[in-house]
Amino acid sequence: MADAALRLTTVAEELLGFPLPVRVRAWDGSESGPPGAPVLVVRHRRALRRLLWRPGELGLARAWVAGEIDVEGDLYAALDLLSGIIWEREEDLAPAVHPVRDPRLRTAARALLRIGGALPPPPPPPEEVRRRSGPLHTRRRDRQAISHHYDVGNGFYEQVLGPSMVYSCAYWSDGGTLEEAQRDKLDLVCRKLALQQGDRLLDVGCGWGSLAMHAAREYGAQVTGITLSREQAAYARKRIAEAGLTDRIEIRVQDYRDVRDGPYDAIASIGMAEHVGQVRYLEYAEQLLTLLRPGGRLLNHQIARRPERNEADYRLDPFIDRYVFPDGELAPLGRTVATLELAGFEVRDVESIREHYALTLRRWVANLEADWRRAVRHSSPGRARVWRLYMAACALAFEHSKIGVNQVLAVRTPHSGDSGLPLRARDWR
Known part of the structure; x- marks a missing residue:
């Protein structure tokens, strides 16, 4: 095939109705x-067959993960130019399918x-999660989703x-x-929770133990950290032992629904609620409320999406659902606040730190x-490509205010009405 790049750009521009904003280099x-x-590099015509069978984001993602397409030059600039095309609602290009x-x-x-040939579609890259069936957010399904995302090797996350x-x-x-x-950030969380010597802190979704260690070392808290990732738990326990903090921190492989040893003085949920799902969110909030003493505080740090007229579906886009966060869901901030209050919390402070996440993601991409x-x-190779695309695209989404991240401080206010917060509550600054 001669001049495949020209043929590809011609097809794209006729379909879009405007010039393609990037340069294309084809396999020839x-x-x-x-x-x-x-430069968008199309290394193999298999990428076109993926698009024919799964038009839009998922087809492009499969080609990217398989290494059949790539970007030469500034990845952020390319994604920014293509964002209006790549992340649009999927349109079907395959009459044989739909x-x-x-x-x-x-x-x-x-x-x-x-151009691409009419052969059957290539199998998805092995990093892709197979289509799931059955109810969302059961204990078993949540364990599998967490394992897919977090049990990919502690060495990878260290880098x-x-x-x-x-x-x-x-x-x-x-x-x-x-x-x-x-x-x-860890210190801000501890100050918002007003941690003091001897306070019991529950760290829901404790990751590799960093918040638990900071709270125990700097504030003298007694910390229980829970995670569904066995690799995270093992890593956290090793770090804690090396830091001499085993008498102050316990790490459990445990579902939040199975925690029974309250009351706690404070609860931190940092980047975990996105895994809970709307079908379980009220149950989740009610469970955390029962685990807090009256006057205890919850710090909920959670990514949010913009509200839409049709609020029936909170699922993440196909690429992130299949390759990054299976069964993950993003809710609008207003829905999260309303659900926490419906569960019995009094929401006392909301801080948006959207721009901070864009900066964080860019640093993670640079480390990778x-x-x-x-x-x-x-x-x-496929997993590394997944994370590079996912983090770079998310950085742009935060920068363009497509998604946000918020810290919500809520209190289990006692019957007396005394929240325990000072009149000028933001003294944690």
């Missing part, structure tokens, strides 16, 4: 598109068939996250490092790219 070495723009009414789509499908081993949004100041920003071979050695 041909190039087409605006000079100086980021009927297509738009004649432009039929024309594009025929052209892609001629991406850095020494802090904190896998949530950092709290930045001008000129600070990632480690300083993560330390400041700094030693690509090591990242592949600790996981797989």
Whole structure:
């Protein structure tokens, strides 16, 4: 095939109705598109067959993970230029799978068939989670989802996250490092919870133990951390033992629904509620309420999406659902606050730190790219490609306010009405 790149850009531009904003390089070495723009490299025509059978985001994601397409140049610039195309609602280009009414789509499908060939679709890359069935957010299904995301090798996360081993949004100041920003976030959480010597803290979704260690070491708290990831738990216990904090911290492999040893003085849920799901969220909030003493505080740190008119579906987009966070869900901030209050909490403070997550993600991507071979050695080529695309795309989503992240401080206010907060509550600053 001669000049495949020109044929591809012609098909894309006829379908879109405007010039393709990136340059295309095809498997035959041909190039087409605006000079100086980021280059979308189509390494194999299999990528086109993936798009024919699964048009839109999932087809592109499979080609990316398999290494059949790539970006040469600034990944963020390329994703920014393509975001209006890639992340749009999926349109069907495969008449054999679903009927297509738009004649432009039929024309594009025929052209892609001629360029890419009409062979059956390639199997999905092995990193993809198979389509699940049955009820969402059962204990078994949640364990499987958490294992897919977190049990990919602690060495991989050490490289991406850095020494802090904190896998949530950092709290930045001008000129600070990632480690300083993560330390400041952990300290902000502890101060919002007003932790004191001897307080019992429940860390729900404790990850690799970083918040538990900070709360025990700096505030003298007695911490119980729970996670569904056995690899995280083993890593956290080792860190805690090396730091001499085993008398202050207990790490359990345990579902939040099975915690029975309240009351706690404070509960932290940092980047965990996205895994709970709307079908379980009220149950989750009610469970945390019962585990708090009257006057105890909850700090819920959670990613949120923009509200939509149709609020029936909170599921993440197909790429993230299949490759990153199986069964993950993002709710609007208002729904989260309303559910916490419905459960019996009094919400006292909400802080949006959206821009902080964009900065955090860019640092994680830089850590991943700094030693690509090591990242592949600790996981797989496909897994490393998944994380690079996922984190870069999410950084742009935060920067463009497509999604946000918020810290919600809530109290189990006693019957007396005394919340325990000072009149000027934000003295934690």
